[in-house]
Amino acid sequence: MGDFGLYAHDWITGYPAASGTTYYIGVQSSVSAHTKGSWSELIAAAPFDGFLHLDFPYHASGRFMADVGIGGAGSEFVILANWPIIRNPGGQTTGFILPILVPSGARVALRTQQGAAGAYWLYCTGHLFPAKAYHGQLCVGSFTVGADTADTTLVSVDPGGTIDTKGAWVEIVSSLADSVKGWFVAGFGLNGMSSYPHYAIDVAIGGAGSEQIVYANKRTQPFATNKPDTFILHSMLPLPAGTRVAARCACSHNTSPGRILDMAFYGMVG
Amino acid sequence: MKNLGMLREDVFWQGLPTADNPDSCYATGSASANTKGAWIETIASMPFDGYFAWDFQQFSANDRYFIDIGIGAAGSEVVLIENLHITVGWNDARCWNFDPLVFPFYLPAGTRIAMRCQSNSGGSDQVYPQPLLLRPGGFSPSYQFGKAVTLGANTANTYGLLVQANATKDNWGAWAEVSSSVPEDARALMFSINLKDSPAVSGSYRNLEVGLGGAGSEVAIITPWHFYHGLYVGTKNFLSPIIHVSIPAGQRLAVRQRSAATPTGSSEDIRMIFYLFV
Numbered sequence: 001m002g003d004f005g006l007y008a009h010d011w012i013t014g015y016p017a018a019s020g021t022t023y024y025i026g027v028q029s030s031v032s033a034h035t036k037g038s039w040s041e042l043i044a045a046a047p048f049d050g051f052l053h054l055d056f057p058y059h060a061s062g063r064f065m066a067d068v069g070i071g072g073a074g075s076e077f078v079i080l081a082n083w084p085i086i087r088n089p090g091g092q093t094t095g096f097i098l099p100i101l102v103p104s105g106a107r108v109a110l111r112t113q114q115g116a117a118g119a120y121w122l123y124c125t126g127h128l129f130p131a132k133a134y135h136g137q138l139c140v141g142s143f144t145v146g147a148d149t150a151d152t153t154l155v156s157v158d159p160g161g162t163i164d165t166k167g168a169w170v171e172i173v174s175s176l177a178d179s180v181k182g183w184f185v186a187g188f189g190l191n192g193m194s195s196y197p198h199y200a201i202d203v204a205i206g207g208a209g210s211e212q213i214v215y216a217n218k219r220t221q222p223f224a225t226n227k228p229d230t231f232i233l234h235s236m237l238p239l240p241a242g243t244r245v246a247a248r249c250a251c252s253h254n255t256s257p258g259r260i261l262d263m264a265f266y267g268m269v270g
Numbered sequence: 271m272k273n274l275g276m277l278r279e280d281v282f283w284q285g286l287p288t289a290d291n292p293d294s295c296y297a298t299g300s301a302s303a304n305t306k307g308a309w310i311e312t313i314a315s316m317p318f319d320g321y322f323a324w325d326f327q328q329f330s331a332n333d334r335y336f337i338d339i340g341i342g343a344a345g346s347e348v349v350l351i352e353n354l355h356i357t358v359g360w361n362d363a364r365c366w367n368f369d370p371l372v373f374p375f376y377l378p379a380g381t382r383i384a385m386r387c388q389s390n391s392g393g394s395d396q397v398y399p400q401p402l403l404l405r406p407g408g409f410s411p412s413y414q415f416g417k418a419v420t421l422g423a424n425t426a427n428t429y430g431l432l433v434q435a436n437a438t439k440d441n442w443g444a445w446a447e448v449s450s451s452v453p454e455d456a457r458a459l460m461f462s463i464n465l466k467d468s469p470a471v472s473g474s475y476r477n478l479e480v481g482l483g484g485a486g487s488e489v490a491i492i493t494p495w496h497f498y499h500g501l502y503v504g505t506k507n508f509l510s511p512i513i514h515v516s517i518p519a520g521q522r523l524a525v526r527q528r529s530a531a532t533p534t535g536s537s538e539d540i541r542m543i544f545y546l547f548v
Binding site: 011012013014016017018021023024053055057058095097125127129133200214215216217218219233234235 | 283284285286325370400402440475476477479490491492493494495496497498511513514515530
């Protein structure tokens with residue numbers, strides 16, 4: 001029998017906690033469009049060093065960009081900024097693991113903005129995994145490139161008018177300000193179109209005209225004629241400061257603007 | 271400059287097929303209900319050492335599916351993981367996006383990968399996954415497993431283990447036994463969640479606990495896991511990430527759940543399957 005020293009009670013702790021009867025926390029955008037609302041607490045004090053699996057089980061219609069922060073109320077430090085969220089029909093969204101250390105005792109909170117005025121709700125749940133369950137060295141923070149908080153959009157990547165053919169490369173990051181241990185490219189679509197379009201996304205590094213693909217053909221497909229919901233490309237490929245990052249995509253339909261995807265870069269640092 | 275020792279220009283994700291139409295990758299069920307179809311080659315030959323990942327984006331019909339992933343030459347496939355439970359719901363909700371699931375099986379270059387499936391209605395239903403190949407490094411798993419043990423799958427009806435809700439909302443249902451004695455040491459698990467039989471008439475918030483120990487003295491090791499079933503996705507399922515927990519062979523494994531909604535009949539009951547990585 002192997003070493004089972006890791007076996008312990010409360011290995012995975014969900015938030016809100018099982019001791020209550022709440023199933024999510026509500027995070028409300030400002031009444032003003034494109035403006036972050038107040039922070040909402042997800043974890044009062046992490047019981048151990050860990051990292052988060054985050055999910056957004058439901059939200060009002062529209063597009064959101066959420067921040068995740070660590071620290072006391074009023075002095076939250078943003079560890080993930082402007083994460084894009086558009087729900088799948090019926091509410092299911094894309095959960096993801098955020099490889100950033102949440103230290104024991106840390107308070108975790110979220111805030112969000114929305115693409116329209118009206119104080120919209122975003123629901124969030126979290127699952128704290130022990131740090132020792134992570135397969136590598138956890139990061140300590142991140143930075144975001146390509147999110148436009150002034151209109152809650154990301155960088156537009158247009159596949160162009162030829163069906164099922166990759167469009168031109170679109171620069172997401174001209175030059176990374178810091179080296180990253182890993183990264184996400186995540187995004188959504190702002191417009192729906194013909195039924196069940198499918199997309200294929202490439203991400204590359206390198207100068208304009210000499211891009212080298214590091215993530216090829218990630219598919220995404222919205223439900224029916226809905227807007228493309230959150231898609232995530234994650235990679236722990238480290239990139240040095242100064243790296244240029246670009247993306248392109250193909251789509252099975254060429255109706256504009258529905259064929260266009262918005263995406264941003266989330267670099268993991270530390 | 272920070273430690274960039276992992277930097278290799280060949281570390282990347284490769285989505286397949288490389289053609290722009292993704293529907294050329296699929297698994298087909300038998301014409302008979304609840305019967306596995308023939309193996310369909312997904313990847314003829316791994317182009318590098320690494321991992322296989324997927325997400326699903328399309329299905330040919332709104333049914334319940336069990337999918338096997340195997341490796342090896344045609345006609346002699348060896349199952350790596352079996353009866354992955356994918357259910358698509360009503361209202362033509364036949365597509366599904368999620369963060370790619372990386373199976374923690376290290377596969378050498380040259381490995382052939384195939385899939386097969388069954389569905390509850392037969393008719394040679396098809397699933398169209400998005401296969402992804404991942405080179406080692408970063409997010410790729412450090413735990414390398416030889417296989418997965420599937421618990422709770424009933425291939426006779428393409429259902430998982432019934433986990434009933436309490437008649438009173440916000441109260442835990444009874445523990446449902448996944449295994450009276452886990453057959454092998456496991457260091458990670460994954461689970462699927464499906465609604466029981468019929469679509470939800472409205473969305474409901476849920477959570478569940480996974481416990482070890484004898485009946486009546488279960489100790490929760492995952493508490494709680496939150497999930498949600500939406501209106502339009504009805505019976506559509508949920509797959510957890512791969513969760514690193516250590517479960518010695520011989521342990522009793524159980525699960526219970528609760529709902530924020532008052533049940534109407536069996537509306538809040540779920541079906542679950544567990545996949546232990548050994």
